[in-house]
Amino acid sequence: MKSCDVVLLGAGHAHLGVLRLWAAGQRPPGRIVLISPQPYAWYSGMLPGLLSWRYQAEDCRIALEPLCQAAEVELVSGNVEHLDARQSLVHLDSGQLVKGRFISVNLGGQTRLPPLQNPTLDILSVKPFSQFLAGWHRWQQEGHRSLAIIGGGPAAVELALALSNQPVGQELALICQGELLSQHPPGLRQRVRRLLALQAVELREHSQVECVQGDSVRVAGGRSLPYERLIMATGSAPLSCWQSSGLALDKQGFISVNPQLQALHHKHIFAVGDSASLPGATRNGVYAVRMGPVLAANLSASLKDKPLQAYKPQAQSLALLSDGSGGALLSWHGLSASGRWVGWWKHWLDQRFMQRHRIAGLPA
Ligand SMILES: Cc1cc2nc3c(=O)[nH]c(=O)nc-3n(C[C@H](O)[C@H](O)[C@H](O)COP(=O)(O)OP(=O)(O)OC[C@H]3O[C@@H](n4cnc5c(N)ncnc54)[C@H](O)[C@@H]3O)c2cc1C
Known part of the structure; x- marks a missing residue:
């Protein structure tokens, strides 16, 4: 010991x-x-x-x-x-x-998971990141399939926007149990809804996932939605x-x-x-x-x-959400904004965080 x-x-x-x-x-x-x-x-x-x-x-x-x-x-x-x-x-x-x-x-x-009943579709949890990234690389090698992201917070939104900006297009949906970004100002929700629509991401709000059964996602109200892949970004448990x-x-x-x-x-x-x-x-x-x-x-x-x-x-x-194409969206104290300048600001803050924790001269 x-x-x-x-x-x-x-x-x-x-x-x-x-x-x-x-x-x-x-x-x-x-x-x-x-x-x-x-x-x-x-x-x-x-x-x-x-x-x-x-x-x-x-x-x-x-x-x-x-x-x-x-x-x-x-x-x-x-x-x-x-x-x-x-x-x-x-x-x-x-x-x-x-x-x-x-x-x-x-x-x-750890990521919250809905009940899984003999799922035949491929599921990745966003955390731990190393496992998620390994799974994501495997998916890329296997080719594109229909994909749904489950979650309605900033992480799920950022993932949806990032994955809608891939070189190879794919059918992509974002499914959230209540209103999208419910803890954030209405202005941010509007901006995000607009961006998701522009990127052809199908947004399903007020669709609580009751379980994943076989090859489909069962949402409240008894509807079954067929997808081939799922990413769970449902917050910390x-x-x-x-x-x-x-x-x-x-x-x-x-x-x-x-x-x-x-x-x-x-x-x-x-x-x-x-x-x-x-x-x-x-x-x-x-x-x-x-x-x-x-x-x-x-x-x-x-x-x-x-x-x-x-x-x-x-x-x-302050919440800064990447928009997947170099810009970002901002939410602070009931206010919202978006654009390239927010993306540069986010990049600067992220780089500052990384540099603070890197010991000079040694590789990552
Ligand atoms: C895609 C995505 C984007 C996000 N973007 C933002 C953002 O821009 N801003 C923001 O504020 N929040 C963001 N979040 C939320 C943020 O990631 C978490 O709230 C934050 O990481 C929590 O920090 P933490 O220090 O508690 O734990 P973590 O950062 O999760 O660190 C936990 C550490 O513990 C290790 N660990 C886990 N289990 C074990 C174990 N059993 N034994 C040993 N080690 C273990 C992990 O490897 C990890 O290194 C994002 C989340 C996601 C999923």
Whole structure:
């Protein structure tokens, strides 16, 4: 068994920020490990650009080894299978056990799936990204087929716009259970509906998917829609391993944390990003990134037995959605805009994020 002062679970957005700050000189003393199934972290904000051929894979991922080396953190390869909160023990799929005085969880979530009844169509979940991208490349080699994307949030919209901009056209539908982009201003919805229509994407709103049965998708009202391929982009669901962790969970099964980002009844365990549940915090990359500096400070303070900081979720966050052809759409505080200039702005922000986490001179 490996014993450490701090165990970081997952190379999510907040942990990347923690590593960056520690690499810049704020690392606390002690033995620290990061557990990740892969040697790099994918950046979701650039995934639509990768699918629409604007970026290469290397542009959209951050190499973990150089970042860990700079932060003096040991990178352990593996998938977290179980967390025992009381014993502060992490079980990896390799059989390895890792014990931490403090443990920080930044494992994201998993894609929600509808009931699957002997599905014969090909289904890809958008997360984990590495599996999604491998499946997408396989589909491209097999040739085009009719495709439906299930989901109505920004990620589903960005995927639909990116995939409608492929060199080889394909029949493409976007199916959402309620109104498209229901958390965003009406102006953004109108812009997106116009773009989807221009790109010949069939939009089906208020079509809750009840199940996937054989070769079709059954939506509320009893209609069956035949497709050959499905992409699930239905938002974050909690990882099932939290159920047996002993941690306090919210009604949906996410880890409940206090403003200091500590698990409610296990103060030596921190949780951030999509894995965590904190009133006022939305599950997206922007909030996960903002948790990073507070988490870094609180892990250091915990090791030194000093007072912790509170994370205050921002009231509003800027959403920038790629339009699949170099431009982007913007939603902020009830306002919306779109165009090439929004695309340039998004590109600049994405590049800045990537550069901050790359250690100069080392490849992605
Ligand atoms: C196509 C798409 C586009 C998006 N665009 C945006 C955007 O522009 N802006 C925005 O704010 N949000 C965006 N999102 C949402 C955003 O991706 C998530 O909300 C965000 O990634 C959550 O960050 P996180 O740090 O909690 O987890 P993640 O970024 O999901 O990181 C979790 C990490 O944990 C690792 N991991 C998972 N399971 C295990 C395990 N069992 N063991 C070990 N490691 C594990 C993963 O490999 C990953 O590195 C997008 C989502 C999608 C699908």
